[in-house]
Amino acid sequence: MVYGRFGNNRKKHIVCVFNYTPQTFNRYSIKMPCPGNYRIIFCTDDKKFGGSDFLKSENFLSKEMGKQGEYQAEIEIPLLGA
Secondary structure (H helix, E strand, O other): OEEEEEOOOOOOEEEEEOOOOOOOEEEEEEEEOOOEEEEOOOOOOOHHHOOOOOOOOOEEEEEEOOOOOOEEEEEEEOOOOO
């Protein structure tokens, strides 16, 4: 499940990703509200929370999809994680 929350304007936002399955996903494509660099601010799969530390990077890039004004990012999603 993926959803976003917006602040006063479209550039101020947060994107939340949840995986309720016992399967990891590499290079999973999700639509994003804006282009640019994103960083992970919380992951339940971090070692400090007892997770497997599956994620290899804390940053990812959102790019234009081909249609003007639509963007996507390819992310890694740990199993049973948020």
